[in-house]
Amino acid sequence: MADNPRYDLVIKNVELVRPEEDSVEAMDLAIKDGKFARVEREIPAVEAREVHDAGGLLAFPGLVDAHMHAGIYSPLAEDAITESKDAAMGGVTSMLTYFRTGQYYLNEGGPYAEFFPKVLEISDGRYWTDYGYHLAPIQSSHIDEMELLATEFGVPSFKIFMFYGGYGLHGKAGKDAQRQFLMLDEGDSYDLAHFEFIMRGATRLMRARPDLAPYVSVSMHCEVADILNAYTRIVQADASLSGLRAYSAARPPHSEGLAIWIAAYLAYETECLNINLLHLSSRKAIEAAMMMQNVFPYINFRREVTVGHLLMDYDTPAGPLAKVNPPIRSREDVECLWESVLEGNVDWIVSDHACCSAEMKTDSSDPDDVWLAKAGFGGTEYLLSGVFSEGSKRGLSYNRMAQLLSWNPAQRYGLLNKGDVAIGYDADLVLFDPAKTFTVRAAESESNQGYTPFEGQELTGQVRTTYLRGQRIYDNGAVVGPARGEFLRRPT
Secondary structure (H helix, E strand, O other): OOOOOOEEEEEEEEEEEOOOOOOEEEEEEEEEOOEEEEEEOOOOHHHEEEEEEOOOOEEEEOEEEEEEOOOOOOOHHHHHHHHHHHHHHOOEEEEEEEEOOEOOOOOEOOOHHHHHHHHHHHHOOOOOOEEEEEEOOOOHHHHOOHHHHHHHOOOOEEEEEOOOOOOOOOOOOOHHHHHHHHOOOOOOOOOHHHHHHHHHHHHHHHHHOOOOHHHOEEEEEOOOHHHHHHHHHHHHOOOOOOHHHHHHHHOOHHHHHHHHHHHHHHHHHHOOOEEEEOOOOOHHHHHHHHHHHHHOOOOEEEEEEEHHHHHOOOOOOOHHHHOOOOOOOOHHHHHHHHHHHHHOOOOEEEOOEOOOOHHHHOOOOOOOOOOOOOOOOOOHHHHHHHHHHHHHHOOOOHHHHHHHHHHHHHHHOOOOOOOOOOOOOEOOEEEEEEEEEEEOOHHHOOOOOOOOOOOOOEEEEEEEEEEEOOEEEEEOOEEOOOOOOOEOOOOO
């Protein structure tokens, strides 16, 4: 080793997976001051303060899990710790969490100028991964704060929950209950007009700040409340349907499709050019999304699916533990999602991780009743392994996996120093054993959830080590070091 080594760390003998390449190459990686400083076939070990031999493991860029819900069912101060450790276990180095005012999360309403600083204060020093937030304008007054959130706080991505105005988070709910749930101001309505005005707010922001315009986007949870209400009544009266099959029938795929059409037309009407269609779960949703892309080719649609919708169908033995919105669907829908991934019609894959403890998830008096269960579950720790295991069987290339899990979400959401292994990028890296087969066990998870709907699934490919800006945060089964996560003010 030299007296004054050029690099802090050299990782030797990796099989490097880059998102914009079409092959995997044997490389050495040099890291200096938290950045990749050199990527070459041979970097002398003597030039580094520390050397690690990866022994031919695959090296993926750190994952960008762009759809998570830290703090939804447990206090954010707790979730930030346990669920970011869980993310590190799965190779995630950047987690983007959806957050909003109203019940759950901080259980507060009011302006984001007062609300969001509290979120940042609670978050500081508690995340093991880097972290950022998407925010939902719930009250009409929040629309006027969109520019403030983007320019002062570095949050240029916003969310609309299309069903919230007339249907509950976990099942049917009256409009008065939903108003209380959202903590709406007097005179406010969470409806199509509100969604239109959010899009107009995003368009104004793009025009006022052209430097931010590529990273200003509106994300849509696409389900129509009127359809959900009508079909819930029908399904609950049908004794032949139960469990996840019943929940899927109560939130039918055409509700997703119709919502996508509405969202697309509103984007056209408001000239809101960056639209993210979240967690598409069905053939009808994918088909509607592709039709709208053809109708409005100048709108920059992005299409997302989750690892849960790729790994499970509604006959999974997990039952109500796998309740989520939109629902887990049929095997036909699962295979359609995989076809869309392989055809390039999906832009990124996420976990939609929402840690919901076993005590809270199901009703203790009737744990098999899907209507009484809470919606959402964790799974960020299985994001890479799940996509790798099932994707490899279907011919998905490693480089395409890196695009879907790292590069594409990083580019869309303004994480311009994330998502690739290249000089100048943050040294976020996952060393991955493609030959390691393991059985999913909740007991081995870092999450505070206590169960997993993926329990018992056998996956091939496992994370060995996760680096965040050149520092190990997970290594051979254990979380490492203090919480080093930094807030991602976007664009970075």
